[in-house]
Amino acid sequence: xNVPSTTLAMMxxxxxxxxxxxxxxxxxxxxLLGGLSPGRIGEYLATRMDTVARVEAGAAVLxxxxxxxxxxxxxxxxxxxxRTPSRAQRRIAAVLGDGLRRLADRLWPGSLSTDAGSPRxxxxxxxxxxxxxxxxxxxRLVAYDDAQTVVAAALKLxxxxxxxxxxxxxxxxARFEPHIDALAALQDPTLLPSAGAPQIEGWSxxxxxxxxxxxxx
Amino acid sequence: xxxxxxxxxxxxxxxxxLVPGLLQPRTISRGVHRAxxxxxxxxxxxxxxxxxxxxxEVGDDCALEIQDVGGTVAYESRGAASRMDVxxxxxxxxxxxxxxxxxxxTDGADVDRATRLEMGAHSAVLLRETLVLGRSGxxxxxxxxxVRARDRDGTAIFIEDLALDGTRPRAGVLGPHRxxxxxxxxxxxxEAETPSPRGDRRGPAGPAPRLLHLERPGxxxxxxxxxxxxxxxxQIMDVWASETWDKG
Amino acid sequence: MPEPTTxxxxxxxxxxxxxxxxxxxxxxxxxxxxxxxxxxxAARRALRLGVAGPVGTxxxxxxxxxxxxxxxxxxxxxxxxxxxxxEDARFLRSAGVLDPERIRAVETGACPHTAIRDDVxxxxxxVEQLEVDxxxxxxxxxxxxxxxxxxxxxxALVDAQLFVLDVAGGGDVARKGGPGIGRADLLVxxxxxxAPHVGVDVEQxxxxxxxxxxxxxxxxLSRHREETVAQLRSWVLNMLAAHQAGLHEPQDPGPMAPHxxxxxxxxxxxxxxxxxxxxxxx
Numbered sequence: 001x002n003v004p005s006t007t008l009a010m011m012x013x014x015x016x017x018x019x020x021x022x023x024x025x026x027x028x029x030x031x032l033l034g035g036l037s038p039g040r041i042g043e044y045l046a047t048r049m050d051t052v053a054r055v056e057a058g059a060a061v062l063x064x065x066x067x068x069x070x071x072x073x074x075x076x077x078x079x080x081x082x083r084t085p086s087r088a089q090r091r092i093a094a095v096l097g098d099g100l101r102r103l104a105d106r107l108w109p110g111s112l113s114t115d116a117g118s119p120r121x122x123x124x125x126x127x128x129x130x131x132x133x134x135x136x137x138x139x140r141l142v143a144y145d146d147a148q149t150v151v152a153a154a155l156k157l158x159x160x161x162x163x164x165x166x167x168x169x170x171x172x173x174a175r176f177e178p179h180i181d182a183l184a185a186l187q188d189p190t191l192l193p194s195a196g197a198p199q200i201e202g203w204s205x206x207x208x209x210x211x212x213x214x215x216x217x
Numbered sequence: 218x219x220x221x222x223x224x225x226x227x228x229x230x231x232x233x234x235l236v237p238g239l240l241q242p243r244t245i246s247r248g249v250h251r252a253x254x255x256x257x258x259x260x261x262x263x264x265x266x267x268x269x270x271x272x273x274e275v276g277d278d279c280a281l282e283i284q285d286v287g288g289t290v291a292y293e294s295r296g297a298a299s300r301m302d303v304x305x306x307x308x309x310x311x312x313x314x315x316x317x318x319x320x321x322x323t324d325g326a327d328v329d330r331a332t333r334l335e336m337g338a339h340s341a342v343l344l345r346e347t348l349v350l351g352r353s354g355x356x357x358x359x360x361x362x363x364v365r366a367r368d369r370d371g372t373a374i375f376i377e378d379l380a381l382d383g384t385r386p387r388a389g390v391l392g393p394h395r396x397x398x399x400x401x402x403x404x405x406x407x408e409a410e411t412p413s414p415r416g417d418r419r420g421p422a423g424p425a426p427r428l429l430h431l432e433r434p435g436x437x438x439x440x441x442x443x444x445x446x447x448x449x450x451x452q453i454m455d456v457w458a459s460e461t462w463d464k465g
Numbered sequence: 466m467p468e469p470t471t472x473x474x475x476x477x478x479x480x481x482x483x484x485x486x487x488x489x490x491x492x493x494x495x496x497x498x499x500x501x502x503x504x505x506x507a508a509r510r511a512l513r514l515g516v517a518g519p520v521g522t523x524x525x526x527x528x529x530x531x532x533x534x535x536x537x538x539x540x541x542x543x544x545x546x547x548x549x550x551x552e553d554a555r556f557l558r559s560a561g562v563l564d565p566e567r568i569r570a571v572e573t574g575a576c577p578h579t580a581i582r583d584d585v586x587x588x589x590x591x592v593e594q595l596e597v598d599x600x601x602x603x604x605x606x607x608x609x610x611x612x613x614x615x616x617x618x619x620x621a622l623v624d625a626q627l628f629v630l631d632v633a634g635g636g637d638v639a640r641k642g643g644p645g646i647g648r649a650d651l652l653v654x655x656x657x658x659x660a661p662h663v664g665v666d667v668e669q670x671x672x673x674x675x676x677x678x679x680x681x682x683x684x685x686l687s688r689h690r691e692e693t694v695a696q697l698r699s700w701v702l703n704m705l706a707a708h709q710a711g712l713h714e715p716q717d718p719g720p721m722a723p724h725x726x727x728x729x730x731x732x733x734x735x736x737x738x739x740x741x742x743x744x745x746x747x
Contacts, residue, residue, distance in 0.1 A: 018584040019586050022580075047388055085377070196378060
């Protein structure tokens with residue numbers, strides 16, 4: 001299969017992609033229960049763009065870089081995990097990575113360089129390496145998906161005007177854009193961004209033990 | 218630079234080398250393979266342009282406990298950022314317990330803080346880190362706080378950069394809170410029965426600590442709070458210290 | 466009161482012209498002599514059996530009943546789908562009918578329908594992991610999150626499926642039809658012991674179901690009536706035997722109920738590929 005980077009990015013960003021990603025709210029459910037007012041979801045997205053999304057996008061870009069050169073991803077996995085102190089966040093990343101790996105096994109049989117249990121950004125990066133998704137599109141894809149996940153969950157948790165949600169996604173993507181150059185240039189796993197967001201990490205943990213939750217993460 | 222170096226001696230009490238800097242180390246007690254040191258502020262702390270550097274080295278099989286005397290306050294920077302670097306090197310089977318007092322970033326302060334840890338095989342560290350934006354009635358200044366914990370072979374254990382600004386609180390970072398209180402246990406995983414006062418309590422992400430179990434052996438207990446006295450981290454420090462240090 | 470009519474053709478298969486018959490080879494399989502050894506050309510993995518149906522019709526309880534009836538004879542695993550956390554899994558574990566390790570929960574993220582039909586990723590991963598962890602398994606029961614009458618399993622996830630209604634949901638539900646009622650491999654009318662209390666005529670409900678299903682099997686069930694549990698047990702064992710013999714082809718009940726156009730005798734659906742597949746069977 002030979003399709004342009006743009007097409008791959010569109011496919012991978014499509015919420016209809018069969019990888020089981022609809023179980024995540026990116027901790028929005030716990031955040032709302034924990035006092036985040038629905039009117040501040042845009043702010044929540046902005047923080048995610050400057051923190052979690054940078055770590056995830058950076059890890060994806062680095063995985064792509066390493067996979068293209070047939071280099072092992074174990075050290076990158078450790079760097080990503082050390083920047084993802086919430087076990088709940090690591091677990092959902094592994095679950096979603098597994099869903100993505102299952103899809104990739106069907107689309108590009110036998111080509112993927114990631115192990116079972118690899119977190120989503122590493123699997124995405126490995127897919128980018130074999131399928132020809134460029135580092136900029138890859139980083140943008142991670143950010144878009146992060147924001148879209150929150151907004152789609154918001155429509156279930158605190159339904160409002162869905163067009164407003166779409167506007168928030170675009171704002172988040174614009175907010176992420178200044179990070180793109182630095183992320184796309186990453187080659188050394190030890191230089192992966194490590195921007196922490198303690199409240200998001202706490203909400204991610206809360207979400208994993210939330211009774212009667214709608215979303216797993 | 219303030220230096221605290223503890224190393225084992227073939228016979229008799231461990232060797233303790235103390236070098237004073239902006240912070241003054243004082244021996245409280247010393248024994249075979251172990252020492253207890255107090256760290257005293259040498260004067261008005263962290264004005265603009267100040268650079269405090271503390272280097273701690275714990276040799277193979279040694280256990281060091283550090284106790285702060287008084288917290289650290291970073292004052293208005295007047296154009297020049299101040300910085301505090303802590304470098305910790307642990308030998309094989311070395312232990313460090315540091316009950317650090319709050320690090321307060323007052324209005325107008327602009328501070329960089331970096332804690333680097335190099336962990337030898339089977340070593341463990343328990344650190345308290347209480348970051349406070351502003352004295353009472355203040356919103357606090359800017360703080361960039363970094364932690365880099367790696368094994369001696371370079372494998373990452375915990376890596377974090379926090380960008381905090383009391384004048385621009387951010388949902389998802391600290392939210393409306395001005396205190397981030399952490400107990401960091403690295404090299405060892407907290408026992409499962411570590412008390413977690415959170416339970417199913419709802420409401421604003423309050424003072425109840427969350428436990429972050431790292432991928433590598435290590436657990437971080439964290440609270441976001443408005444008030445330094447109610448974070449619950451002190452109790453967790455006590456439990457972890459008794460689990461990890463009093464037995465050895 | 467006479468016993469309600471329960472009709473349990475062993476296993477139905479379809480002949481080339483699409484008509485079903487109950488006298489196909491699989492029906493000859495003696496449920497007491499189920500072999501767990503794979504034969505060449507037969508299915509090597511566990512039978513994946515879906516249990517769908519609206520909220521509150523007794524899906525978890527039916528699975529507990531199956532486990533109670535069969536856990537000593539065949540190797541079972543259970544995957545539950547919950548809208549909220551893992552309550553069904555906890556119910557089943559607490560029922561003590563199966564090793565709790567063999568019961569796993571999949572969370573559906575507010576989309577129980579999606580998780581069993583459009584994007585089965587999480588469920589398929591859970592089923593495969595369970596099969597790996599407890600290899601070999603004979604049957605993996607997959608319980609859908611209680612949804613509405615339209616939710617049925619994708620054949621990509623399960624080999625066969627039950628659709629569960631109960632008498633308390635109203636006697637006319639079976640007549641209304643829908644993909645699960647019309648074309649699941651087995652329609653269960655559950656809690657028939659309650660029928661007198663809710664004023665439902667079980668015989669009529671079963672007859673309605675049979676009519677909506679054009680003769681596909683309907684089972685009137687109460688976990689308090691042993692003879693009905695025995696029928697459920699036989700059905701599962703027959704389906705397992707057919708699966709192991711390679712005689713059962715997973716079928717999609719379809720996204721919508723079959724409907725008639727004027728002048729036609731046979732119902733049809735708009736699922737052309739589906740109908741096409743059947744033509745190659747038998």
